[in-house]
Amino acid sequence: MTMTDPEAASRHHLIPDRVRDHDVEALETQTKALRAVDYQCGGGMCRDAVVVRIRRGHRMLAMPISEPLRARLFSAVADLHNLAGWTCFDSGHVGAAQHHLDVALKLAADGENAELIANIHYRRGRIDLHYGVMDEALAQFELGRLAAKRAGSKLAASILSANQGWAYAKKGDANLAVGLMGQAGEEFAEKGDAESPDWARFFTEVDVSAMAGSVHTDLALRRGGRHVGQAIAALTDAVRGYGPEMARSRSLCLAMLATGHVLGGDGDQALSVGIQAIESAETVKSVRTKDRLRPLEREAAKHPDDAACRTLSEAVTLFVTGRDQT
Numbered sequence: 001m002t003m004t005d006p007e008a009a010s011r012h013h014l015i016p017d018r019v020r021d022h023d024v025e026a027l028e029t030q031t032k033a034l035r036a037v038d039y040q041c042g043g044g045m046c047r048d049a050v051v052v053r054i055r056r057g058h059r060m061l062a063m064p065i066s067e068p069l070r071a072r073l074f075s076a077v078a079d080l081h082n083l084a085g086w087t088c089f090d091s092g093h094v095g096a097a098q099h100h101l102d103v104a105l106k107l108a109a110d111g112e113n114a115e116l117i118a119n120i121h122y123r124r125g126r127i128d129l130h131y132g133v134m135d136e137a138l139a140q141f142e143l144g145r146l147a148a149k150r151a152g153s154k155l156a157a158s159i160l161s162a163n164q165g166w167a168y169a170k171k172g173d174a175n176l177a178v179g180l181m182g183q184a185g186e187e188f189a190e191k192g193d194a195e196s197p198d199w200a201r202f203f204t205e206v207d208v209s210a211m212a213g214s215v216h217t218d219l220a221l222r223r224g225g226r227h228v229g230q231a232i233a234a235l236t237d238a239v240r241g242y243g244p245e246m247a248r249s250r251s252l253c254l255a256m257l258a259t260g261h262v263l264g265g266d267g268d269q270a271l272s273v274g275i276q277a278i279e280s281a282e283t284v285k286s287v288r289t290k291d292r293l294r295p296l297e298r299e300a301a302k303h304p305d306d307a308a309c310r311t312l313s314e315a316v317t318l319f320v321t322g323r324d325q326t
Helices: 006-014 021-041 047-061 067-090 094-110 114-130 134-151 154-170 174-189 205-223 226-241 244-263 267-282 287-301 307-322
Strands: none
Touching: 021 047, 021 067, 021 244, 047 067, 067 094, 067 114, 067 287, 094 114, 114 134, 114 154, 134 154, 154 174, 154 205, 174 205, 205 226, 205 244, 226 244, 244 267, 244 287, 244 307, 267 287, 267 307, 287 307
């Protein structure tokens, strides 16, 4: 190329010779924006856009870069894979989700980012938890806890404690489940005022309530009793606290809250909340919103003599079998 070749000079200008701070910052900003879309609209709305950025990130990994910036770039690309794994999971592409999270773990390790490693293990565990593989989920959460300890992050530890509690609730162990949820609350209170990394920013006081509601809902399904009222109280707080920017989380909580009302014997309230859950799920491109409605469908169907429960069961069945969000 010579400087008298304008087209070649233009191409050279478009291909930077090395990675600079603003390049990594741009990648981080794009990841943050796409994560916001995931929370509000579901993984199906942004999965392809995330994958496109991953290609750009890997091209940057192959370019010259200063040593102080290298770890930040590894973390940025790792978090892109972390988000890709989550959006694939939310879209029902489990194999792809596991692949992206495996790559994310390697890159986060290369970047020596223990706090991000903890978050990736949390997300791997959530996939196992969603599909009922509790021992694998607990193994992933424990690996995440070890990484959180290395990072000295109370926020990461709180996320992992809450999810360990949920896994034990699904196994029917009330003592461990409630104890770990209490521990999660204590760790959250100790996290301090430092700004949370983007991948963990979702975990607020509202999400702590949502996790408590999730724990008590699963215990209510297995044990009933006091867990029903505790589930309803915590999930009601969470539903009120979630804004439109967390539409998927609100939808998931509404489904569990309606289940709690069925278990509590209030068919009319279950129907009212259940219809809200369906309407909310219709606005989010996420297979998990349908999956979360299935326990509600089963519990409502157990009460065929209750007109409200019968109507609710039929409405959920129509939604989860009659429309494809993927």
